[in-house]
Amino acid sequence: MQSFFAILKDSYREAVDGFVIYVMLGLSSVVILVVASMSFTPAEPAVAMEAIVQRFAVIFPDKGRSRVISASFENRYSASAVKPEGDGYRLRLSVTANSSRGDDPDNPQAGDSFRRTVAAWLKQPGRTVKMSDLAGKQQPTGPGGGGPPPPEIEFSFNHEATIEEQRAVTDAQMEEFLRNQFAVHAGLTASVQRRQANEPQYEFDVTTTGGSAVRGWPHTMKMFFGAVTVSEDVNLGTVLWIIEDQIINGVGGAVALLIGLIITAFFIPNMLRKGSIDLLLCKPIGRVQLLIYKYIGGLTFVFLITSFTVGGIWLAIALRSGHWDPRFLAVIPLLTFTFGIVYAVSTLIAVFTRSPIAAMIVSIGFMLFLYIVGQVKTIFDRLRLEERGDNMPQWAFTLVEILNNWLPRYKDLDKLTSKLIADGTLTEAERRTFGLASIEYPSWESTILVTLAFIAVMLALSCMRMVRRDY
């Protein structure tokens, strides 16, 4: 154990000797500072509730279980008489429905748009349309812009429901629908009670819990310590998702991996240099131990950098917004683990060639290769899902399958991390509209096991070479 810590400390010294690390820490500090300069003020309850109920136009059929998104703009929702009650609010929700589409406008038994919406929400979606077909083949992009395009979102237009179905909608079902809408669009737990009103006007008494500390609560967001107002109506969770997933996990993660690889590529070749290695091998420590400790030293380096950056940003966010959800912190071990894949390759090349440049080029190339395999796999999966892969040769699918099965799951780790962050920040409605809910997620177990196995093989080969060699 003593020699383990001695080697970690030595790796640390080596890492902090160069200037690159300081540039990196400086950049991280700037990002942390920028995040810390943001302020989030929750909107007034009356304003917030009004904003939240406007989102109810978007519905998810099959009681929220369907992959399909559907929208109905015929109902006007409005919140009034918002008063604090308990740890939440009490309010009146009015829905003004449109009955003009009914077969017989004068017939009180005819349907209206609210009843039709609830009936459609209760059922499987009807005819659906792909978003790309709607928008002239344009790909929808998430608010962050970057990253791979989300899988195509399906829309349902005609939420068809017969007059009988509409009439069959009970008060309890309307209440359930609205409760679900509050949960999906704002993360609010609400109890809903229908009041007497003349259809197509509907009135509900709503009591919420959790105050304004819910994901979908609109906030005023300012930056640079209040100097710039970015938005007056933005969900806290959305902003946090953009920062955590798109900026830090996406761009920041790639930068951290790249710079980490460049700095650590020197560790093992330097140790193995003629004249240096003798000084270590004559010490009472085995060669395998020496190499593994050195490998862990490299990981520790990246772990510390990500801990500093991610931890700092997490803390800044938590202090400034009150969002203490720990899921973002999982980026620290996951990014370190991802780095472990490429650093194992770097180690192997270093042991065989003793050249930092070779280690750097091969490991960065490998990282790119894994990224490309991941992308191609995602595209192929979609082609197959949509049965559009007929013009592709079968061997291409087989090749990608084999590569994906046998190579470390670089892309999958990334997907899983993004999911974790989205689960911790976005409302369900946002996750679905950003296309995050319809991605097929790999399992944690297989992703981690395959990756660990790959790392083990790389290290075993490195150790074999190290042990056999005359220095």
Add this chain to the structure above:
Amino acid sequence: MSIIETRNLTKTYGRIEALKGVSLRVEKGQIYGLLGQNGAGKTTLIKILLGLVRRTDGEATLLGEPAGTVRVRRRVGYLPEDHQFPYYHTAYSLMDFYGSLYGVPAPVRRRRIPETLELVGIAGRMHSKIKTYSKGMKQRLGIAQALMHDPELIILDEPTDGVDPMGRKEIRELMATLKKSGHTIFLNSHLLGEVEMICDRVAILQRGQLVREGTIAELTQQKGLYVVRLAEGQSFPIEAVAQQGYTVRPLSEPPGAVEIAMHDGQTIDPVIRLLVERGLSLRHLVEQKQTLEDVFMKTVEEAEPGVDRQRRRGAARPVGGGN
């Protein structure tokens, strides 16, 4: 128990035979010098002892245990040749790092590090980065790091390489002190004058083979070579002495002196008697000793009589092997 023992140690690197069956034995408390030309296999021998290089054949033990194991390395200090210290360390932090690899507890390290660096004379700069050190300072640090865990056996590959004359003297004194306190030292060196001053025993390695081995006295002792000079104005009776069966050779320095070589069973006494009988007065009579350098040169020449003499005469320090 011997501190170092090798039996028929053999090492081949591909087609290069670096060691061809070397057997030697170093006893406790000795300072043992291993000499040999460049590429003779000295460093290879040491690396096998420490487990840096795997032997092809033969056996080696250190301190009664198989050579090269992790356990035995704990009891050995080693200064490699051409060492490169990690540039990001200071002398202190490097010693601290190595000390913890040797399992020296932290409080002991805090005490031993300045002490040891003081011994080799660089304690004053121990908190500067090694990249700012001169060659000799690095060499001194190399010796210090081999001593800090107080090992029973100290192996030094060219310890005084790059060290100034004062420093070399200090290092010799340091070795003498270590010897007194019961340490065993095994060293490689090309500085024969120093080896002669400090070593108890010496072995000469030639192209992977041990060609001479013994104490300094045994190796440098030479029976029957005298330098004789008579009083001013008298001339040496070269003819008469030669007639008695001696080989006489006039020397140019000092003027008038001659060198007389004995042959089997002869002594110098008959020559002295002859000089006295002739009424000549003796001013100088010294039995000529050879230096270790003479022994080395002669051994190396003898060991490879067939070698290209043309080339060897031209080079002050012949290079052998495939370096």
